[in-house]
Amino acid sequence: MQVRYNTSSMGELEYINWLRQRTPADPRVLLGPGDDTAVIRAPAGGSWLVTTDMLLEGSHFRFPQVDAKQVGRKAMAVNLSDIAAMAGKPVAAVASVGLPRSGGQTLAEALYLGMRELADAFDTALVGGDTNSWDGPLVISVTLFGEATGRGPVTRAGAKPGDWLLVTGPLGGSIQGKHLDFAPRVREALALHQLADLHAMIDISDGLAADLKHICDESRCGAVLHAEAIPLSSAARQIRDDRSPLEHALGDGEDFELLFAVSPDEGRKLLQTQPVHGIALTHVGECIAQPGLFLEDGGKRSALKPMGYVHSF
Amino acid sequence: MQVRYNTSSMGELEYINWLRQRTPADPRVLLGPGDDTAVIRAPAGGSWLVTTDMLLEGSHFRFPQVDAKQVGRKAMAVNLSDIAAMAGKPVAAVASVGLPRSGGQTLAEALYLGMRELADAFDTALVGGDTNSWDGPLVISVTLFGEATGRGPVTRAGAKPGDWLLVTGPLGGSIQGKHLDFAPRVREALALHQLADLHAMIDISDGLAADLKHICDESRCGAVLHAEAIPLSSAARQIRDDRSPLEHALGDGEDFELLFAVSPDEGRKLLQTQPVHGIALTHVGECIAQPGLFLEDGGKRSALKPMGYVHSF
Numbered sequence: 001m002q003v004r005y006n007t008s009s010m011g012e013l014e015y016i017n018w019l020r021q022r023t024p025a026d027p028r029v030l031l032g033p034g035d036d037t038a039v040i041r042a043p044a045g046g047s048w049l050v051t052t053d054m055l056l057e058g059s060h061f062r063f064p065q066v067d068a069k070q071v072g073r074k075a076m077a078v079n080l081s082d083i084a085a086m087a088g089k090p091v092a093a094v095a096s097v098g099l100p101r102s103g104g105q106t107l108a109e110a111l112y113l114g115m116r117e118l119a120d121a122f123d124t125a126l127v128g129g130d131t132n133s134w135d136g137p138l139v140i141s142v143t144l145f146g147e148a149t150g151r152g153p154v155t156r157a158g159a160k161p162g163d164w165l166l167v168t169g170p171l172g173g174s175i176q177g178k179h180l181d182f183a184p185r186v187r188e189a190l191a192l193h194q195l196a197d198l199h200a201m202i203d204i205s206d207g208l209a210a211d212l213k214h215i216c217d218e219s220r221c222g223a224v225l226h227a228e229a230i231p232l233s234s235a236a237r238q239i240r241d242d243r244s245p246l247e248h249a250l251g252d253g254e255d256f257e258l259l260f261a262v263s264p265d266e267g268r269k270l271l272q273t274q275p276v277h278g279i280a281l282t283h284v285g286e287c288i289a290q291p292g293l294f295l296e297d298g299g300k301r302s303a304l305k306p307m308g309y310v311h312s313f
Numbered sequence: 314m315q316v317r318y319n320t321s322s323m324g325e326l327e328y329i330n331w332l333r334q335r336t337p338a339d340p341r342v343l344l345g346p347g348d349d350t351a352v353i354r355a356p357a358g359g360s361w362l363v364t365t366d367m368l369l370e371g372s373h374f375r376f377p378q379v380d381a382k383q384v385g386r387k388a389m390a391v392n393l394s395d396i397a398a399m400a401g402k403p404v405a406a407v408a409s410v411g412l413p414r415s416g417g418q419t420l421a422e423a424l425y426l427g428m429r430e431l432a433d434a435f436d437t438a439l440v441g442g443d444t445n446s447w448d449g450p451l452v453i454s455v456t457l458f459g460e461a462t463g464r465g466p467v468t469r470a471g472a473k474p475g476d477w478l479l480v481t482g483p484l485g486g487s488i489q490g491k492h493l494d495f496a497p498r499v500r501e502a503l504a505l506h507q508l509a510d511l512h513a514m515i516d517i518s519d520g521l522a523a524d525l526k527h528i529c530d531e532s533r534c535g536a537v538l539h540a541e542a543i544p545l546s547s548a549a550r551q552i553r554d555d556r557s558p559l560e561h562a563l564g565d566g567e568d569f570e571l572l573f574a575v576s577p578d579e580g581r582k583l584l585q586t587q588p589v590h591g592i593a594l595t596h597v598g599e600c601i602a603q604p605g606l607f608l609e610d611g612g613k614r615s616a617l618k619p620m621g622y623v624h625s626f
Contacts, residue, residue: 015421015444022429026438028404038440040405040458042355052443052456054409059447091341092353096367096454108328116335125339127351130365131328134372136449141409143365143456145353 035155035218036085036202039148049146049153051082057137068107070180071140072114078205079144080122080184081256085203086153087193088146090122090186096130098139111140122186151193154260159200159219161289164267166281169257171208172236172248179254188277189258196270201260208284209250209307211259213293219261225250225285225304227297250295251307261287348468348531349398349515352461362459362466364395370450381420383493384453385427391518392457393435393497394569398516399466400506401459403435403499409443411452424453435499464506467573472513472532474602477580479594482570484521485549485561492567501590502571509583514573521597522563522620524572526606532574538563538598538617540610563608564620574600 016034023032030047031039037051055061055075066074076093083090095115099107108131119126124144159165168185185203192198200219202211208230216223227246233255236248243251262270267283274281288294293304329347336345343360344352350364368374368388379387389406396403408428412420421444432439437457472478481498498516505511513532515524521543529536540559546568549561556564575583580596587594601607606617 015418018422019425019439022425023439029438029440031440032438033441038405038407040438040440042359042361045358046355048355048361048458050405050407050440050456050458052407052409052441052454054411054443054445054452054454056411056445056447056449056452058449059411059445092351092363094351094363094365094456096365096456098367098369098372098452105328109331112332112335125342125345125353126332126336127342127353127363128346128365130367130454132367132369132372134369136369136371136452139367139369139411139449139452141365141367141443141454141456143363143407143409143454145361145363145458 031155036082037088039153047148047153049083049086049088049148050143051079052141052143053078054139054141056139066180068110069114072111073118074180075140075142076115076118077182077184079142080118080186081203081205083144083146084184084186084189085201085258086148086155087189087198087201088148088153089190090124090144090146092125092127093119093142093144094128095140095142097132098136099131099133100138101133101135104133107138115142122184149190149193154193154198154201156200156202156215156218159215159221159261159287161221161287162264163199163261163287164264164283165212165223165259165261165285165287166267166270167231167257167259167284168279168281170231170233171204171255171257172233172245172252173239174235174252174254176235178235182256184256185258188279191276192260192270195273195276196262196266199261201258204255204257204259205253207251207253207307208259209293209304215259215261216293219287222288222290222292222294223285224288224294224296224301227295229282229284231282344468349395350401352466360461360466362396362399362401362461363456364392365454365456366391367452367454369452379493381423382427385424386431387493388453388455389428389431390495390497392455393431393499394516394518396457396459397497397499397502398514398571399461399468400502400511400514401461401466402503403437403457403459405438405440406432406455406457407441408439408453408455410445411449412444412446413451414446414448417446420451428455435497462503462506467506467511467514469513469515469528469531472528472534472574472600474534474600475577476512476574476600477577477596478525478536478572478574478598478600479580479583480544480570480572480597481592481594483544483546484517484568484570485546485558485565486552487548487565487567489548491548495569497569498571501592504589505573505583508586508589509575509579512574514571517568517570517572518566520564520566520620521572522606522617528572528574529606532600535601535603535605535607536598537601537607537609537614540608542595542597544595
């Protein structure tokens with residue numbers, strides 16, 4: 001999950017690098033910190049995907065702009081989106097919550113109903129949790145386990161120069177509502193994984209540019225986006241502020257669409273077979289050998305300035 | 314984890330019952346909410362154990378009485394203790410944290426080092442997490458996965474009238490220090506599970522009486538404890554307050570010793586083969602058909618009044 005940026009402090013990516021340096025190799029761990037989920041070798045064969053996300057009152061949501069059921073729904077949805085980003089099947093979830101002393105019972109029930117709504121919609125069992133009360137604001141942490149399909153998980157690493165970059169839906173302006181009621185692209189990811197050889201994938205939580213940078217960092221390549229190709233959501237078009245709809249589509253977080261890399265042949269095939277589960281795919285750019293992110297607009301290529309959420313603390 | 318009691322609000326057990334009523338049967342879920350861990354059927358065979366615990370600043374710990382490394386250690390240890398209570402093998406953990414804006418980086422590193430200390434000691438991989446900063450106090454939630462052994466997990470249900478009740482160590486007064494530096498009984502549980510047919514087991518986090526009640530509730534039996542047999546910790550003996558050492562041993566939480574039920578024959582065998590991994594086992598009572606908890610003291614049996622932590626919110 002994103003946190004507001006604070007350039008004087010450590011970034012989450014720096015912290016993950018710090019962790020990675022200290023994490024010993026372990027034959028049970030197929031993929032450790034730094035991707036959408038961890039991948040654990042199951043004792044009896046196969047792989048398990050594990051992801052966790054915490055939502056904090058006042059930072060990720062505020063009452064009464066949202067209600068507790070929406071918070072529960074979102075806490076489950078962001079984790080489902082991470083499983084989708086690995087093209088995995090969700091299996092089971094646990095939730096731990098810290099409840100304010102006043103009204104804790106009502107909150108606990110509403111959170112549960114919100115989580116259950118999404119868990120049921122995505123065939124995920126809610127198997128346990130830990131419920132506490134304290135003098136602080138509401139905090140909820142959901143951990144979700146999924147299983148990789150026979151084709152294995154799709155990580156952020158694996159994109160190659162020349163690969164096409166596709167997204168599963170229009171982007172920008174999710175703060176207008178989509179950040180609360182988005183549908184995690186679990187089924188779409190599984191369908192895409194069956195239809196094509198996905199080289200790399202991520203869910204767009206930090207913003208198109210920021211999440212593309214995660215793919216490029218892990219895949220050790222650069223990328224170019226085509227300004228005119230990026231699908232703009234109606235929310236992004238309607239916002240009246242100092243940023244253009246394109247800037248919203250590039251920089252806004254929490255759209256929770258998928259961004260993935262495939263070979264040009266596979267990309268063409270997918271565009272011909274779409275829609276996949278009712279969603280339209282859009283070819284927004286390509287991976288390139290040159291490091292860095294670029295935007296092509298009216299035939300002119302320029303460096304894409306960093307935007308989107310920067311995780312830090 | 315325990316929370317301070319608040320009798321005007323819903324108890325955690327009530328909440329778990331509320332959840333259980335709303336939890337549909339699922340062939341993948343071998344054991345849902347209400348035991349020390351959930352049990353999930355692994356896709357390729359075998360079972361996974363899953364548990365989660367959240368520690369909240371000001372409720373579960375206070376700075377500067379503890380340091381952040383101790384908090385990280387404890388966050389991992391309480392989860393390891395839950396895996397031990399199922400006689401499972403820990404495999405991997407994820408952690409999500411909410412860090413205060415000031416000093417977040419130092420806290421994050423110290424928490425990690427505390428978690429790693431225990432994770433390494435118990436061969437557990439730290440595979441991922443979610444790091445956030447906010448305006449609230451420190452909160453950390455660890456989720457731990459383990460695997461059941463070939464003999465299966467040991468739940469709270471399964472104790473039978475006539476069973477002996479044994480504990481793995483002296484009890485009471487953990488607030489004097491043991492609640493921070495206790496050793497989760499993972500190896501001891503695995504050894505016991507190999508040596509004997511464990512009918513039911515729990516880790517003593519709420520207190521001997523309260524946790525015995527959990528076993529009785531799930532096993533649908535009663536129990537009697539023998540006052541003179543209960544092993545009193547030196548901390549319990551040294552506390553000078555209005556409660557006796559025995560009351561501390563019965564009521565204090567966070568000893569994280571194991572309480573388990575075995576047949577009398579198995580109990581005798583275990584007492585003869587102890588120590589198990591250097592720890593002494595003590596026979597503290599029996600399960601009985603009559604519902605309720607009783608204390609036998611000087612040949613006189615009386616109802617044991619409820620004590621220990623009551624989870625509520």
